[in-house]
Amino acid sequence: MSNKDISRLDKLSLSLEPTNEQMHNLISQSADLVINYLSNILEQKASNIPTNIDSELSAIRQPISENAMELEEILTLIKDQILKYSVNTAGGTYQAYIPGGGIFAAAVAEFIAAATNRYVGVWGIAPAGVEAEMVVIRWLCKIVNYPNKAKGIFTSGGSMANFSAIVTARRALLPENFLSGMIYTSDQVHQSIQKAALMAGFPPQNVRIIASDKEFRLNPDNLLTAIQQDKESGLTPFLIVGNVGTTNTGAVDPIDKLVEIAHKNNIWLHIDGAYGGFFILTERGKELFSAIEHADSITLDPHKGLFLPYGTGCLLVRDGEFLKRAHQVTASYLQDLDLAEEIINFNDYSPELTRSFRGLRLWLPLKLYGEASFREYLDEKLDLASYICDELRQIPNIEIVAEAQLSVVAFRYLPKSGDINQINRELLSKINATQKTFISSTVINGQVILRVAILCFRTHLEAVQATIQAIKIAISQIET
Amino acid sequence: MSNKDISRLDKLSLSLEPTNEQMHNLISQSADLVINYLSNILEQKASNIPTNIDSELSAIRQPISENAMELEEILTLIKDQILKYSVNTAGGTYQAYIPGGGIFAAAVAEFIAAATNRYVGVWGIAPAGVEAEMVVIRWLCKIVNYPNKAKGIFTSGGSMANFSAIVTARRALLPENFLSGMIYTSDQVHQSIQKAALMAGFPPQNVRIIASDKEFRLNPDNLLTAIQQDKESGLTPFLIVGNVGTTNTGAVDPIDKLVEIAHKNNIWLHIDGAYGGFFILTERGKELFSAIEHADSITLDPHKGLFLPYGTGCLLVRDGEFLKRAHQVTASYLQDLDLAEEIINFNDYSPELTRSFRGLRLWLPLKLYGEASFREYLDEKLDLASYICDELRQIPNIEIVAEAQLSVVAFRYLPKSGDINQINRELLSKINATQKTFISSTVINGQVILRVAILCFRTHLEAVQATIQAIKIAISQIET
Numbered sequence: 001m002s003n004k005d006i007s008r009l010d011k012l013s014l015s016l017e018p019t020n021e022q023m024h025n026l027i028s029q030s031a032d033l034v035i036n037y038l039s040n041i042l043e044q045k046a047s048n049i050p051t052n053i054d055s056e057l058s059a060i061r062q063p064i065s066e067n068a069m070e071l072e073e074i075l076t077l078i079k080d081q082i083l084k085y086s087v088n089t090a091g092g093t094y095q096a097y098i099p100g101g102g103i104f105a106a107a108v109a110e111f112i113a114a115a116t117n118r119y120v121g122v123w124g125i126a127p128a129g130v131e132a133e134m135v136v137i138r139w140l141c142k143i144v145n146y147p148n149k150a151k152g153i154f155t156s157g158g159s160m161a162n163f164s165a166i167v168t169a170r171r172a173l174l175p176e177n178f179l180s181g182m183i184y185t186s187d188q189v190h191q192s193i194q195k196a197a198l199m200a201g202f203p204p205q206n207v208r209i210i211a212s213d214k215e216f217r218l219n220p221d222n223l224l225t226a227i228q229q230d231k232e233s234g235l236t237p238f239l240i241v242g243n244v245g246t247t248n249t250g251a252v253d254p255i256d257k258l259v260e261i262a263h264k265n266n267i268w269l270h271i272d273g274a275y276g277g278f279f280i281l282t283e284r285g286k287e288l289f290s291a292i293e294h295a296d297s298i299t300l301d302p303h304k305g306l307f308l309p310y311g312t313g314c315l316l317v318r319d320g321e322f323l324k325r326a327h328q329v330t331a332s333y334l335q336d337l338d339l340a341e342e343i344i345n346f347n348d349y350s351p352e353l354t355r356s357f358r359g360l361r362l363w364l365p366l367k368l369y370g371e372a373s374f375r376e377y378l379d380e381k382l383d384l385a386s387y388i389c390d391e392l393r394q395i396p397n398i399e400i401v402a403e404a405q406l407s408v409v410a411f412r413y414l415p416k417s418g419d420i421n422q423i424n425r426e427l428l429s430k431i432n433a434t435q436k437t438f439i440s441s442t443v444i445n446g447q448v449i450l451r452v453a454i455l456c457f458r459t460h461l462e463a464v465q466a467t468i469q470a471i472k473i474a475i476s477q478i479e480t
Numbered sequence: 481m482s483n484k485d486i487s488r489l490d491k492l493s494l495s496l497e498p499t500n501e502q503m504h505n506l507i508s509q510s511a512d513l514v515i516n517y518l519s520n521i522l523e524q525k526a527s528n529i530p531t532n533i534d535s536e537l538s539a540i541r542q543p544i545s546e547n548a549m550e551l552e553e554i555l556t557l558i559k560d561q562i563l564k565y566s567v568n569t570a571g572g573t574y575q576a577y578i579p580g581g582g583i584f585a586a587a588v589a590e591f592i593a594a595a596t597n598r599y600v601g602v603w604g605i606a607p608a609g610v611e612a613e614m615v616v617i618r619w620l621c622k623i624v625n626y627p628n629k630a631k632g633i634f635t636s637g638g639s640m641a642n643f644s645a646i647v648t649a650r651r652a653l654l655p656e657n658f659l660s661g662m663i664y665t666s667d668q669v670h671q672s673i674q675k676a677a678l679m680a681g682f683p684p685q686n687v688r689i690i691a692s693d694k695e696f697r698l699n700p701d702n703l704l705t706a707i708q709q710d711k712e713s714g715l716t717p718f719l720i721v722g723n724v725g726t727t728n729t730g731a732v733d734p735i736d737k738l739v740e741i742a743h744k745n746n747i748w749l750h751i752d753g754a755y756g757g758f759f760i761l762t763e764r765g766k767e768l769f770s771a772i773e774h775a776d777s778i779t780l781d782p783h784k785g786l787f788l789p790y791g792t793g794c795l796l797v798r799d800g801e802f803l804k805r806a807h808q809v810t811a812s813y814l815q816d817l818d819l820a821e822e823i824i825n826f827n828d829y830s831p832e833l834t835r836s837f838r839g840l841r842l843w844l845p846l847k848l849y850g851e852a853s854f855r856e857y858l859d860e861k862l863d864l865a866s867y868i869c870d871e872l873r874q875i876p877n878i879e880i881v882a883e884a885q886l887s888v889v890a891f892r893y894l895p896k897s898g899d900i901n902q903i904n905r906e907l908l909s910k911i912n913a914t915q916k917t918f919i920s921s922t923v924i925n926g927q928v929i930l931r932v933a934i935l936c937f938r939t940h941l942e943a944v945q946a947t948i949q950a951i952k953i954a955i956s957q958i959e960t
Contacts, residue, residue, distance in 0.1 A: 005863065005866075005867075006867060006941070008863065009860060009863055009864065009867065009940070009941040010941060012856065012857070012860055012940065013853070013856060015849050015853040015856070016583050016585075016787060016845075016849060016853055016854075016857060016937050017583075017584075017937070017938065018584055018585075020515055020519050023511075023515045023518070023584050024511065024515060026584065026585060026588050027507065027511045027515075027584075027588050027591070028508070028511070030588045030591065030592055031503075031504065031507045031508070031511075031591075033592070034591070034592055034595045034596060035500055035503045035504060035507075037596060038503070038595065038596075039500050049604065049607060053607055057607060057608055057611050060608045060611045060612055060615070061611055061614075061615060062615070063615060063618065063619060063622075064615060064616065064619040064843075064846045064847065064850075064851060065850060065851065066850055066851045066852045067850040067851075067852060068847075068848060068849050068850040068852075068853070069847045069848060069850070071848060074844060074847050074848060077612075077847075078592060078840075078844075081608040081611075081612075082598065082606070082608045082609045082612060082840075083596055083598070084608070085606075085607055085608040086598055086605065086606035086607065086608060086609060087599070087604075087605045087606065089597055089598055089599045089605065089606070090595075090596050090597040090598070100597055100599065100834070101597065102594060102595060102596065102597030103496050103497075104498055104503050104506065104507075104595055105496075105498075105506060106594060107591050107592075107594035107595035108506050108507050108510045108591065110590050110591060110594045111507070111510065111511075111514070111587050111588065111590060111591035111594075112510055112513070112514055112558060112587075113789070114582060114586060114587035114590045114591075114789035114790075114791075114841070115514045115518065115570075115582060115584055115587035115789070116514060116517060116518075116563055116570055116582065117569055117570040117580055117581065117582030117789050117790055118562065118563070118566055118569055118570070118790075119567070119569045119580065119790060124529065124567075125566065125567045125569065126562070126565075126566035126567065126569070127529060127533055127537060127565055127566065128537055128540045128561040128562045128564070128565040128566060129562045129566060131537050131540045131541055131561075132540055132557075132561075132562060134541075135540070135541060135542070135543060135544060136544065138543065139543060139544040142543075156636045156640075156832055156835050156836070157832055157833065157834045157835055158833070158834065159831060159832045159833045159834070160636075160640075160831065160832060163679075163831060167679050176659075176683040177659055178681070179656075179657055179659075191809050191833070192833050194809050195807070195809045195831060195833070196831070198809065199643075199647050199679075199680065199807075199831050200679065200680070200681060201658070201680060201681025203656040301834075303834065307496060309593070309594035309595070309597050309836060310594075310597055310598075310599060310834055310835060310836045310837065311594075311835055311836025311838075327675070327679075329671050329674050329675040329678065351639060351640065351643060351675060351676070351679050352636055352637055352639045352640060353637065353638070353639045353671070353672050353675070354580070354637045354638065354639070354781075354783065354790055355636050355637055355790060355791055356636070356789060356790045356791025357790065358791075360558075360562075361594070363544075364554060364558075365496075366544045367544065367548075367549045367554050368548060368549060368551060368554060369495050369496060369548050370544075370545060370546055370547040370548040370549070371544060371545065371546045371547075372546045372547060372548075373493070373495040373496055373548070374496075376492065376493060376495070377492070377496060380489060380492055383485065383488065383489055384489065386485075387485075387486065387489065457496050457497070458497065460489070460492065461486070461489040461490060
């Protein structure tokens with residue numbers, strides 16, 4: 001390399017490395033935008049997707065170009081396009097699907113983690129960062145009453161946690177040719193299980209869908225029958241997936257019975273607690289799913305029940321060795337990183353090699369607010385769902401399809417005449433058209449069912465009363 | 481629910497919902513910490529993991545408790561434990577494995593995304609947010625010269641992108657019982673391919689490792705022979721994984737030849753460009769891997785070559801329909817979300833259902849700095865690697881094992897006597913013990929090789945000169 005070439009190396013514009021002042025400006029303008037937005041989030045529309053939305057999006061559709069754009073212009077696009085045109089999933093009015101969180105302290109933790117970019121896949125690279133993640137994993141193991149040998153990983157969400165659980169069970173119990181392996185779950189299962197099974201190599205017919213009972217819980221008798229039939233056909237039952245809170249109705253499967261069946265038949269029991277798992281922090285939850293400690297693995301979604309921003313899932317495995325055996329692969333360029341056996345390299349327990357420092361966004365809020373704050377909010381969500389049931393019961397022609405086992409309530413409107421499904425679809429449109437609430441629907445046994453799901457930390461009594469009010473208004477519109 | 485119970489609902493402490501003032505305080509104290517830290521990052525030790533590290537970590541190991549902790553105390557733990565005790569992966573001194581990034585603007589974008597918690601899995605929930613992600617995906621497709629029908633997803637990193645690529649190829653080309661399917665890749669392949677294959681259901685022996693040539697590139701003749709032999713044995717070659725920049729030495733496989741072989745044999749060609757893919761933004765990269773546009777899928781890691789924080793990967797698929805067919809599963813509770821066909825629901829293209837708004841952390845910096853800034857930095861990295869080669873060549877007894885094809889240089893020290901591998905291991909220890917640089921080693925054909933990898937955006941001429949200096953000092957220590 002000639003001297004001329006070397007001198008070129010000194011002439012970099014350093015555009016990607018702002019000065020301290022520029023950094024302060026960047027974060028403070030962004031923080032103003034965010035805090036202004038959050039400060040009146042209760043007044044925001046629950047959803048704002050106009051019918052001519054397509055014509056409104058031309059500014060955001062501008063391609064990436066060779067040249068820089070002004071920060072002000074960028075922040076305006078975020079405010080007036082990205083935040084404006086959307087369902088307000090961060091607001092207390094969001095009571096659809098399974099609401100997420102987004103507590104401010106977690107967003108701050110995420111900022112710190114991203115700007116200081118530590119690599120926590122391997123203990124030897126960031127021991128203190130890994131220890132912070134371990135503190136959270138240990139706490140999660142503690143709240144589900146798992147033994148010391150339990151281990152866990154943070155994932156991008158429930159889907160990937162369920163995926164790693166399926167792979168772990170597959171590798172623990174099945175041979176390399178695993179196509180006789182059968183998975184059992186209720187007809188209320190979350191699609192992530194079917195998707196994860198497919199990714200992990202199981203064709204759809206290897207997932208046996210078991211009819212649930214009247215309260216939408218997996219029926220253990222049906223399960224046992226299916227397992228026995230499959231065994232007789234030469235198939236290999238190896239995995240039961242139970243739900244601690246289904247997405248449709250919040251139903252909690254009879255875990256104690258699933259534990260019994262799994263143990264007797266040498267089947268892995270995975271509990272999908274992505275939605276409901278964190279209710280174990282409350283007395284009511286503890287009572288409902290006390291047997292969860294006997295499950296072989298558990299999915300928890302901190303971006304649901306711990307009110308964190310989207311992108312924070314977790315898988316716990318009762319005997320951590322199985323998690324490691326399923327995921328460990330070695331590589332020559334990682335040779336410098338061999339460490340004492342008791343030390344955790346998350347890489348060895350996860351499908352991911354490089355990932356973000358996810359643990360910080362749990363560790364910081366848990367430290368800052370303490371477990372008690374989260375328990376209080378979760379208790380409130382259970383109370384709110386029970387309040388909704390009471391209120392719906394007083395509305396004429398409303399059928400409660402699923403009482404709140406946790407914080408989801410499913411119902412439908414029974415019209416005097418007409419196509420019930422069609423009318424309930426219209427009702428949903430009218431409820432959400434009030435822009436005071438946003439709820440969703442599902443189909444159970446061919447029936448269109450509306451559902452209110454309470455889990456956003458910003459959903460308090462007022463937001464729930466607004467939903468009841470919107471339902472009443474929509475019904476009156478339908479009835480006139 | 482009695483009136484007494486309802487009144488309880490009004491008594492929530494709202495501890496998770498700070499006031500505007502508290503939010504400003506939280507982010508500004510955190511920003512001060514981060515900016516102070518970054519402002520002297522060049523003076524930080526390249527690695528700081530004392531031999532008694534275990535005894536230093538008691539503060540960070542304190543468990544989560546019922547009660548809240550002071551913010552100041554938490555930030556002190558981040559500063560004096562998490563950031564202090566680690567390899568400084570955010571610094572320009574980090575030249576090991578494949579360095580990551582962490583540009584400040586991306587961390588700010590991440591903060592905005594997390595605090596406003598938009599759900600971008602489905603267009604109908606956050607159309608403008610999804611459009612911002614689409615803008616980035618379209619730009620990525622443009623830089624690799626993909627046609628309009630191409631589609632892509634953001635992943636948590638290269639491992640998950642490679643995983644989705646393998647599943648996509650599997651589902652495009654193999655029957656449900658896919659165990660005769662064979663995957664081909666060079667002996668320089670990244671472990672994420674082997675791990676991803678395992679996750680996707682392929683036993684280790686289904687990944688055929690092809691010997692590379694003297695420059696560590698996949699040898700097309702060896703590949704062709706292996707494919708033909710496997711076909712004759714009744715196996716089903718279905719996937720070739722080529723590298724655009726191996727982790728070991730930065731080798732670029734002969735993509736044009738791989739394209740030819742793949743096309744002739746009806747095999748899916750996946751290019752793992754996690755490390756090197758973004759060099760296509762430079763003239764040199766464009767020349768080296770112009771044939772990449774004919775690959776069926778490409779992994780890119782914006783948290784490497786676009787200098788973003790860890791947690792940002794990407795998979796592009798030339799014909800997006802295959803990506804969708806591999807990942808789409810439907811669920812009844814998503815029924816409200818059916819949309820026009822041209823609209824993208826990322827859910828349908830990805831193993832994930834709920835994930836963070838990853839696109840914002842690409843979109844914001846790309847808008848703020850423009851493509852040109854990134855190109856300039858990437859060009860600099862190529863220059864720096866070439867500078868390192870020149871400098872190493874002038875050090876006696878250094879053998880350059882792999883010249884810089886991109887921005888990795890591999891070398892070893894040839895001692896006059898003694899165990900070469902052992903001495904090179906010692907040399908590495910001594911180089912890193914200077915705390916002025918942090919590089920890593922690998923093993924190729926039984927030989928311990930040291931490697932310098934230049935990709936951190938903060939690595940400029942000075943940091944590279946420090947590495948050369950550290951190597952010289954370490955050699956002089958070995959030689960005395």
